[in-house]
Amino acid sequence: TQLLEQSPQFLSIQEGENLTVYCNSSSVFSSLQWYRQEPGEGPVLLVTVVTGGEVKKLKRLTFQFGDARKDSSLHITAAQPGDTGLYLCAVGSGNTGKLIFGQGTTLQVKP
Amino acid sequence: DAGVIQSPRHEVTEMGQEVTLRCKPISGHNSLFWYRQTMMRGLELLIYFNNNVPIDDSGMPEDRFSAKMPNASFSTLKIQPSEPRDSAVYFCASSTLQGTGNTIYFGEGSWLTVV
Numbered sequence: 001t002q003l004l005e006q007s008p009q010f011l012s013i014q015e016g017e018n019l020t021v022y023c024n025s026s027s028v029f030s031s032l033q034w035y036r037q038e039p040g041e042g043p044v045l046l047v048t049v050v051t052g053g054e055v056k057k058l059k060r061l062t063f064q065f066g067d068a069r070k071d072s073s074l075h076i077t078a079a080q081p082g083d084t085g086l087y088l089c090a091v092g093s094g095n096t097g098k099l100i101f102g103q104g105t106t107l108q109v110k111p
Numbered sequence: 112d113a114g115v116i117q118s119p120r121h122e123v124t125e126m127g128q129e130v131t132l133r134c135k136p137i138s139g140h141n142s143l144f145w146y147r148q149t150m151m152r153g154l155e156l157l158i159y160f161n162n163n164v165p166i167d168d169s170g171m172p173e174d175r176f177s178a179k180m181p182n183a184s185f186s187t188l189k190i191q192p193s194e195p196r197d198s199a200v201y202f203c204a205s206s207t208l209q210g211t212g213n214t215i216y217f218g219e220g221s222w223l224t225v226v
Contacts (some may be wrong), residue, residue: 033214042115042202042217067137088154098144098167099215103153 003027004089004102012108016078021105022069023089030092032072033099034063037086044102079109113137115218117203123224129191132221135184136205144215145178145188146202154202160186193225 005024015021023032030049035043047056049065049072056063060083062075076083089103125211136143142157154157158168160180168178175194180186190197200220 040219042204042219044217045214048214098156098159099153100156101146 002103003100004091004104006087006089006102008105009103010106010108012110013079015081015109015111017109018075018077019079019107020073020074020075021087021107023102025091026070027091028069030069032065032069033073033090034074035060035090035101036089037088039085043086045089058061076107079107081105081109081111084109115203115205115216117201117218117221119221120219121222122225123226124193126194127192128225128226129189130190130193130223130225131196132203132223133199134186134203134218135187136186136203137216138139138209139183140205140216141166143180143186144202144204144206144217145186146204146217148200148202148220157188190223193223195225198224 002023007022031048033048034046036046036088037043039061047058049063052069053067054065060077064073072089084107086104086106088101090101092099115137117135126196139164145157147157148154155170157170159166160190163180163183176190178188178221199224202217204215204217206215
């Protein structure tokens with residue numbers, strides 16, 4: 001059983017469309033992170049959300065942490081081919097610095 | 112600033128051979144992580160070190176896997192003997208231990224193929 005369930009697993013859309021991907025768990029977390037991984041590279045941190053209900057924006061990307069701090073969503077407005085990649089959510093394990101990742105959502109944005 | 116540096120970037124080896132993957136973390140970071148990524152299992156934490164000391168190796172799949180961190184600027188992950196099912200991308204990552212909201216910086220990965 002995965003600690004973090006991400007959905008959908010795969011998403012292929014046309015440039016200009018909007019999309020939302022989800023990261024869900026039955027556990028409560030003090031914080032949650034979103035990473036993006038492009039082909040042939042390592043994951044890169046996009047954002048950290050800490051407070052229940054928090055919304056953070058990064059250009060066309062909007063991240064929300066659930067009120068109960070068990071889930072999160074990532075919404076992309078007017079997707080671009082450059083948004084193509086693997087989107088991973090991750091949570092820390094106590095104060096150890098260790099991060100546990102979800103399986104990820106693979107996004108393909110076609111021109 | 113140099114990021115996390117991994118070598119080799121690509122390795123193809125025969126089953127039964129020893130494989131050594133190397134990592135240089137970001138200077139000043141006191142935590143180092145080894146992850147493995149496959150299509151089936153995603154990104155899995157194998158082992159991590161704090162201040163060069165292994166803290167949690169529960170993710171290391173078998174005794175064939177071992178990791179060392181002899182100093183703050185170098186770590187190795189060794190597989191001996193290697194098997195085809197070890198084929199994966201192995202990522203090294205480093206961070207400064209901050210507790211909540213820790214940021215981990217990944218290297219570009221070592222792509223291992225065992226034939």
